[in-house]
Amino acid sequence: MVESRAARLDRVFGAVADPTRRAILAALARGGATVGELADRFPISLNGVSKHIRVLERAGLVTRDIQGREHRLAFDARPLQDAAEWMDRYRVFWEARLDALETLLESRRRSRRRR
Amino acid sequence: MSAAAGGADALVVRRLIRASREEIFDMWTRAENLRRWMRPPRATGASAESDPRVGGRYRIVMHGDRDYDHHGEYLVVDRPSKLSFTWISEGSHYQTSIVTVELFDRGGGTTELVLTHQRLPPDMVSRHEEGWTEILGELASQWPST
Numbered sequence: 001m002v003e004s005r006a007a008r009l010d011r012v013f014g015a016v017a018d019p020t021r022r023a024i025l026a027a028l029a030r031g032g033a034t035v036g037e038l039a040d041r042f043p044i045s046l047n048g049v050s051k052h053i054r055v056l057e058r059a060g061l062v063t064r065d066i067q068g069r070e071h072r073l074a075f076d077a078r079p080l081q082d083a084a085e086w087m088d089r090y091r092v093f094w095e096a097r098l099d100a101l102e103t104l105l106e107s108r109r110r111s112r113r114r115r
Numbered sequence: 116m117s118a119a120a121g122g123a124d125a126l127v128v129r130r131l132i133r134a135s136r137e138e139i140f141d142m143w144t145r146a147e148n149l150r151r152w153m154r155p156p157r158a159t160g161a162s163a164e165s166d167p168r169v170g171g172r173y174r175i176v177m178h179g180d181r182d183y184d185h186h187g188e189y190l191v192v193d194r195p196s197k198l199s200f201t202w203i204s205e206g207s208h209y210q211t212s213i214v215t216v217e218l219f220d221r222g223g224g225t226t227e228l229v230l231t232h233q234r235l236p237p238d239m240v241s242r243h244e245e246g247w248t249e250i251l252g253e254l255a256s257q258w259p260s261t
Contacts, residue, residue, distance in 0.1 A: 006209075007210075
């Protein structure tokens with residue numbers, strides 16, 4: 001559904017806007033880890049790391065595999081492709097608009113010179 | 116601002132243009148100018164309305180095989196250096212994003228235009244759960260209304 005896709009995209013952008021969460025993602029992209037292992041690597045509390053991970057899970061960027069007492073986390077890049085598509089689409093959109101803006105300014109400059 | 120650094124949350128487009136900052140700024144704020152360039156090449160035309168003051172609104176409708184609606188509210192209107200507005204369009208499923216246009220004098224009659232299109236305002240990200248209405252209301256209230 002269109003509406004939920006847009007909401008999902010917002011969650012992805014919100015999740016990656018934070019530098020700590022980007023660092024957690026980068027760490028998980030190099031290999032899966034448990035919450036405890038991640039907390040050891042970052043200068044924030046276990047609770048803090050858990051909160052960030054929940055945001056990343058809601059965005060679909062982190063998956064959790066529960067094996068008994070161990071929760072293994074892994075990185076899932078798929079939602080980022082959606083975000084990249086949004087950026088690509090708007091990059092093309094704005095580059096084309098700025099082309100048109102320049103053309104219009106240029107034609108005005110020429111007509112001023114003729115006068 | 117993370118957006119200026121081109122973080123993962125924002126798109127940044129830069130362009131060096133042979134025109135003064137004032138000329139370019141007015142292209143973005145005056146309806147009669149907007150309708151001449153804010154439209155895709157295939158569009159048959161565009162209509163535009165704008166009220167370029169903080170809290171004022173704009174609407175651009177691009178006409179083609181059908182109409183494409185874009186609208187939003189001005190957040191910063193600082194001629195000739197900075198313009199910022201919310202961007203709501205059918206193309207992005209009516210989800211609010213924020214476009215900021217900054218203009219820098221590069222001498223010799225040229226201006227560097229830096230356009231930042233942000234999916235989310237960075238300092239609002241942590242409060243995103245509160246919903247867009249409150250977030251944008253707060254964002255708008257940070258600037259004195261005229």
